[in-house]
Amino acid sequence: xxxxVQSSIGFIVRFRILISSVLxxxxxxxxxxxxxxxxxxxxxxxxxxxxxxxxxxxIDYQERFGSDEIFVGMIPVANALAPExxxxxxxxxxxxxxxxxxxxxxxxxxxxxxIYASNRIIFKELYAPxxxxxxxxxxxxxLPNVTAQxxxxxxxxxxxxxxxxxxxxxxxxxxxxxxxxxxxxEGHFSNYHLTGAPVLNEAYSLGIYKESSVFGILTVxxxxxxxxxxxxxxxxxxVALLCVAVPIAILFxxxxxxxxxxxMISMLIPTILxxxxxxxxxxxxxxxxxxxxxxxxxxxxxxxxxxxxxxxKPCFYxxxxxxxxxxxLYLSPLPAFKNMGVFTCIGLLLSFFLVYVVTIIGFSFMxxxxxxxxxxxxxxxxxxxxFTTWINGFxxxxxxxxxxxxxxxxxxxxxxxxxxxxxxxxxxLLAEGKAKTDLQLVESKLGSSSRLQLNITAKNxxxxxxxxxxxxxxxxxxxxxxxxxxxxxxxVNAKSFLQKRSxxxxxxxxxxxxxxxxxSEIGAKxxxxxxxxxxxxxxxxxxxxxxxxxxxxxxxxxxAIKTDxxxxxxxxxxxxxxxxxxxxxxxxxxxxxxxxxKSFFAAFFVAFLCLWFFIKSLRTTVLVLIPNxxxxxILAIFMSLLDIPLDVSTAMITPIMLGIAMDDTIHLVYxxxxxxxxxxxxxxxxxxxxxxxxxxxxxxxxxxxxGFLIISSSAVPSVSDFGMLCAVTVGIALITxxxxxxALLKRFDK
Numbered sequence: 001x002x003x004x005v006q007s008s009i010g011f012i013v014r015f016r017i018l019i020s021s022v023l024x025x026x027x028x029x030x031x032x033x034x035x036x037x038x039x040x041x042x043x044x045x046x047x048x049x050x051x052x053x054x055x056x057x058x059i060d061y062q063e064r065f066g067s068d069e070i071f072v073g074m075i076p077v078a079n080a081l082a083p084e085x086x087x088x089x090x091x092x093x094x095x096x097x098x099x100x101x102x103x104x105x106x107x108x109x110x111x112x113x114x115i116y117a118s119n120r121i122i123f124k125e126l127y128a129p130x131x132x133x134x135x136x137x138x139x140x141x142x143l144p145n146v147t148a149q150x151x152x153x154x155x156x157x158x159x160x161x162x163x164x165x166x167x168x169x170x171x172x173x174x175x176x177x178x179x180x181x182x183x184x185x186e187g188h189f190s191n192y193h194l195t196g197a198p199v200l201n202e203a204y205s206l207g208i209y210k211e212s213s214v215f216g217i218l219t220v221x222x223x224x225x226x227x228x229x230x231x232x233x234x235x236x237x238x239v240a241l242l243c244v245a246v247p248i249a250i251l252f253x254x255x256x257x258x259x260x261x262x263x264m265i266s267m268l269i270p271t272i273l274x275x276x277x278x279x280x281x282x283x284x285x286x287x288x289x290x291x292x293x294x295x296x297x298x299x300x301x302x303x304x305x306x307x308x309x310x311x312x313k314p315c316f317y318x319x320x321x322x323x324x325x326x327x328x329l330y331l332s333p334l335p336a337f338k339n340m341g342v343f344t345c346i347g348l349l350l351s352f353f354l355v356y357v358v359t360i361i362g363f364s365f366m367x368x369x370x371x372x373x374x375x376x377x378x379x380x381x382x383x384x385x386x387f388t389t390w391i392n393g394f395x396x397x398x399x400x401x402x403x404x405x406x407x408x409x410x411x412x413x414x415x416x417x418x419x420x421x422x423x424x425x426x427x428x429l430l431a432e433g434k435a436k437t438d439l440q441l442v443e444s445k446l447g448s449s450s451r452l453q454l455n456i457t458a459k460n461x462x463x464x465x466x467x468x469x470x471x472x473x474x475x476x477x478x479x480x481x482x483x484x485x486x487x488x489x490x491x492v493n494a495k496s497f498l499q500k501r502s503x504x505x506x507x508x509x510x511x512x513x514x515x516x517x518x519x520s521e522i523g524a525k526x527x528x529x530x531x532x533x534x535x536x537x538x539x540x541x542x543x544x545x546x547x548x549x550x551x552x553x554x555x556x557x558x559x560a561i562k563t564d565x566x567x568x569x570x571x572x573x574x575x576x577x578x579x580x581x582x583x584x585x586x587x588x589x590x591x592x593x594x595x596x597x598k599s600f601f602a603a604f605f606v607a608f609l610c611l612w613f614f615i616k617s618l619r620t621t622v623l624v625l626i627p628n629x630x631x632x633x634i635l636a637i638f639m640s641l642l643d644i645p646l647d648v649s650t651a652m653i654t655p656i657m658l659g660i661a662m663d664d665t666i667h668l669v670y671x672x673x674x675x676x677x678x679x680x681x682x683x684x685x686x687x688x689x690x691x692x693x694x695x696x697x698x699x700x701x702x703x704x705x706x707g708f709l710i711i712s713s714s715a716v717p718s719v720s721d722f723g724m725l726c727a728v729t730v731g732i733a734l735i736t737x738x739x740x741x742x743a744l745l746k747r748f749d750k
Contacts, residue, residue, distance in 0.1 A: 013361070026253070030254075034252045067103060075192050080151045086108060092185065093107065111125070145488060177198060199435055208264055215267075216271065223274060227241070232286070233368060240281045251273065265648075280318075282696060316352070318667065321659045325655045329655060396687075406739075409630065410633050413634050422646045423645040424551045452582055475565060491540060596654060611625060620749055624745075627741040628661045635654075657729045664697045667693050667697065668686075668737055701733075705727045
């Protein structure tokens with residue numbers, strides 16, 4: 001092994017100019033590719049596989065009943081019924097409807113209402129400029145659920161809607177759609193508020209791009225400052241920074257060359273990889289410097305061989321366990337998590353390989369007086385050796401008490417796992433800014449920003465019969481009382497309006513055939529924005545407005561709808577389908593739970609096998625594994641006490657943290673195993689291991705905590721929670737490694 005390492009190092013040193021040139025070319029090409037092709041995509045397709053039943057049902061619904069990819073606009077005005085505003089709205093519709101990706105648009109300028117005359121149904125414009133305001137308001141009051149979506153109660157705001165083509169047909173244009181729509185609107189109205197799924201998607205994408213850049217800059221600054229304190233000499237600084245820059249640049253060249261995009265999850269990759277790369281670099285540099293101090297007469301090649309040989313095995317296993325944690329995400333049913341796992345694993349492999357190449361080349365150019373070398377900055381009052389000595393004494397004197405206390409905390413953490421809520425709040429995925437402000441403002445006036453489409457299908461025959469209409473009306477009356485859903489609209493609204501305005505239209509003496517004909521006529525002539533029936537009239541549609549709410553609240557609404565449907569319809573004769581993005585979004589809880597179970601247990605099992613193979617003793621492996629579970633248990637305690645849910649960001653935290661928690665453990669245990677030649681008892685061996693690896697453990701933990709704290713500065717609450725929880729977990733992992741693990745080994749390892 002040593003001969004192979006030495007010959008490999010000799011090869012790298014011999015061709016260091018050529019290898020350096022190749023790396024420079026690769027970085028330049030990757031940088032160009034990233035600048036040219038880097039894009040952000042947070043669309044629905046990244047969260048669901050193409051063959052996912054929920055996603056397919058959503059696409060099928062869009063093609064049959066119209067997309068719910070809808071812009072919702074609000075225009076503040078002095079008087080919503082002023083003719084000039086309606087005229088400008090009409091002009092806006094003309095421009096919007098001409099766009100290829102717009103299916104239809106809708107507002108008071110296009111709304112119509114039914115009239116029964118001459119034994120048939122005709123539609124008239126809901127807004128007529130010749131009518132008085134009093135007459136208009138009287139008419140509006142007879143169609144409350146429709147007009148509530150057109151003007152605000154105080155008549156100070158006009159609402160308009162832009163319905164896009166089905167989701168899968170606009171994916172390629174998504175990046176430009178929102179900007180184009182805004183440009184068209186601003187050609188007619190200077191003061192407006194815009195929200196809806198496409199706007200929120202645009203806000204997610206812009207936020208991701210901005211935060212990725214900010215995180216990258218902050219991480220580089222943090223790493224540089226940290227290295228000034230932690231590296232034994234300033235000459236190591238350039239080497240360490242190159243260890244960070246080279247693998248990340250090449251990784252992003254690979255990602256962008258193959259056409260992949262960043263999303264809310266993968267935006268974290270640069271920060272995470274930078275921290276991992278610098279951690280490995282610090283370990284290698286510290287070992288190289290220590291060997292340089294001890295081996296004064298050794299030549300450069302021998303010294304490089306010693307540094308690589310002593311760091312290679314622990315760094316390989318820490319990389320392996322970290323890869324296990326991330327690759328476990330590939331088992332998730334969410335494509336965004338799969339991509340995150342694969343890309344991060346590729347980045348980790350690149351980092352592991354290139355950190356050694358860069359450090360070997362860097363050290364080969366470096367002639368250093370090891371004894372005279374010192375950090376650029378140092379904290380004189382801090383003595384790592386004294387602190388490590390105190391820790392060793394503490395874990396020897398109080399090992400039984402430490403084991404009892406930490407084990408009780410572990411038990412409490414396992415109990416807390418079952419108390420952590422699983423929920424995704426859509427507002428927590430959005431940073432503070434105009435998009436979020438507009439969303440909240442529109443919802444405060446309109447009561448909703450998206451919609452559910454309820455489709456009731458007759459299993460035999462059509463929905464064009466008196467009994468079906470009666471049951472639909474009873475069902476809709478129940479929906480009127482929902483707190484989290486508003487303004488249900490269906491054929492019932494038109495029928496009720498006609499019964500009040502034109503009693504002859506639906507009088508009791510009218511034959512069922514005539515009623516059926518009238519209802520079908522209303523459905524055929526009504527606005528495509530509210531599609532009341534399918535083309536074959538077997539399905540009746542009912543539109544329900546909803547706010548941006550938590551997935552748990554959505555599930556309550558959906559369950560209530562299903563319950564009320566079963567109370568009003570014979571389920572043997574009728575079927576209910578609830579459609580819309582909100583329905584798909586509500587499924588995230590199930591996917592998150594599935595991600596947790598699959599990813600964590602896969603990561604745990606593989607990590608256990610890796611440790612067992614590395615340690616070669618089942619007893620010691622179990623003792624080593626217990627302290628690595630404790631940080632996750634304490635994480636569960638924090639999430640339970642602070643009511644932080646598992647959501648689309650925090651769902652990947654346990655497999656990732658399991659891999660990270662093992663990194664320091666492996667470095668410590670590696671030296672613990674080596675110390676068998678220097679000491680006989682476990683207590684002596686772990687004390688030696690602590691003295692040797694302590695500085696590197698503290699350094700890498702500081703780097704990881706700082707990196708995740710940068711992520712916790714995110715303006716997106718969900719991402720911020722992820723960063724904060726990871727930082728806390730990494731800090732706790734260090735505490736368990738230097739206190740709980742030594743106590744267990746000193747007490748039980750024979």
